[in-house]
Amino acid sequence: MTNTITNRQLFFMLLLTLTGGTVSIAKTMAATVGTNAWLVLTATSLLIGLAAAMIVSLNAMHEGQMLFDYAPSLVTRPGAYILILYYIAYFLFILSGLLYDLTRILHYDFFPKTPQWTFPLAGLPVFCYVAYKGITNLGRLAECVGIVFISLGLLVHLLMAIEGRVSRILPLIDPDRLSGFFSGFKSALFSFFGIEMLLVIPFVKKNKNSRKPAKAAFLSLLAIGAFYIIVVETSIMKIGIDDIVNHYDALVVAIRDTSPKGLEIISRLDIFYLTMGLSGLFVSMSIALMAAVEYLCRLFKNLSRLLITVCAGAFCYVLFLVFSGIPNFFEIYPEIGTYLGLFGGILAPCVLLLIARAKKRGGKAVPHGS
């Protein structure tokens, strides 16, 4: 099995991985920067787009290899192991956090009587199965789900915009709230993390245009930024800034407030979203688990992939139960995730790329494989 994906699959994998946290983004943006949200999201998508391009460039320099394979040549073997352990812990943490988020949404918005510990029991076996199948299959799945997710998502947001009030997102630039730009930027960062999963995707040069995947990754992040802007703006148009700041599940509340009269079949948009919108979240969790499994498989070469996948899934469930016992974890989780993501998504790849470039320029051969 060749662990490669096409640029289109790369886009949908990025889209689905990142958009796992769209439910609360409207609240955080409205609370920090108000109607300047689009400005902050544009700036963040540009920065993270560059980071994604950087990761892809790093991988492209080591053709057909993932981080685990080429890291020893850059930061020595012990350094590489520390880095790999960090990424495993990071992905398992993110996956458990996403599970925690998902169960909160399902419990508070849709199934209030169902205990939260039951939801992952239904989802995790599926996520494990998908992660077990590897990058290529996941890429194909992401393409299928992603097309449905983005087209129906845009339809839902179009309906929200039609029913919403444009005056609520005006003025587009509010000078008084520009001072909150950096706190808004910090809040927005977490929604863009997930690009670290690119480190497990080996790139193969199929033609002379080796910069193409990097460009594709950068443009994908810009497109995701545009999608976030649509999500935030339509949510504000629907329920207004004064109300949206009260809801951690701002997107679900905004969708609930939308009831297209002419289209009776989708008048309950929240149910529609439950089936369509959450499918994106399911795939993003599968991708996070797959990333952790890829590293673990390299680390424990003697163990079967199936056993590793099952163990990783079981560990995530335990971690999820621990998180559920921590009061207000939903407030702590994005904070921790942002700092972890800054290291894993920007700082570490940046340092690795600099070392790789320096070694290349110094004429030292970069041994492939370990």
Next chain:
Amino acid sequence: MAAKRAAFLALAIITAVISSGCWDALDINKKSLCTLVLTDRAGDNFVFYAEVPNLTLGQQQETSGAAHYDIVVGEGTTYTNARRAINNQLDKPLFLGTVRALMLTDKLAKYGVEEYFYRMQTMVDYRRVLEVVTTHSSPEEIFSVKLENNVSLGYEIDDTITTLKDTGKLVIYTASDVLNFIYADRSYVVANMDAVNGRLAFNGYTIMKGSHYAGFIHVDDAGGLVWLLGRNIVHTRAVPAGEYTAAVEIKCKSRKIRPQYVSGQVVFNIDMDFTAQLMYMNDNISVDKKQAEVIKNELQSMLLDELVKTVQHSQAIGCDYLELWDVFRIHYPGVYRQLDWPSAYQNAAFNITVTAELDPGGMMDMEAQGRKVS
């Protein structure tokens, strides 16, 4: 291969059983579907009136329509107590996802509706897209009205609102809008329906300031309000033109509101552009260009008068229910945050201009036969 199939089958069964066997699963027949919620304040108590269908009568052919619905009343010193009182009477759990209308009495509006809306937004099955209406009538009067095409009062209210809204006659807000107004402490209007001569009728707007009742505008005096707030509003007016009267159908073509902040004073420049169609005269007279001009001028001054009266009324009671704060906020966000808006609004200056285009008769030749009067 067989082991793989068995594992897949087991996975599918476990997933299906867990996901479909949610604790929340409840057959629709085991719920009391509510179609109307009326909330009242009686003395120191909150009172809920819930309209629920009486399914046992569904099979009886001779039962009259109205009897298909029961009104369950719950009273308590708090909303939770009132709801508990309702629950204690129902043989099945109340389901609020089917509510078609939310009605609040003027007594509750005077006491304050804030808590009810805070309560409402936490209920998963209660929909915030519900349109809110108030009433001056007592619950007994409301529940004794004669229904037109519905067997449920909830559906009757919803259909009446929808018809008025679709024909451009009504300004209406949803529970979500009301919540937004409450959080932002703004003034707004809520459509009012009362029991009039044994029928339920829309008869004006209740003015709310934050979560409290601040006044009432009768539908006959609400012309300016709907022109300034409504979308796709269509109204007919009897316009006096000399000794005759012209029936005219009016639509708002454009509404431009430009705020200014001059020397510490808020100024609104409102330009309203209308199109009107002359439907008929009260006498068989010829409507030539001169006569059409007379009607047009009268119409313009009539519309201007409506707008000025509405603005003056809102300023007099210190309630910006015309949402002009929103227009000012967009243009001057920094200044708006520093202003005490109610007092700034009361001292605001208005420059209102009205223009109207009159189409005499549409496809009818209004000059063909009538007497020449001009």
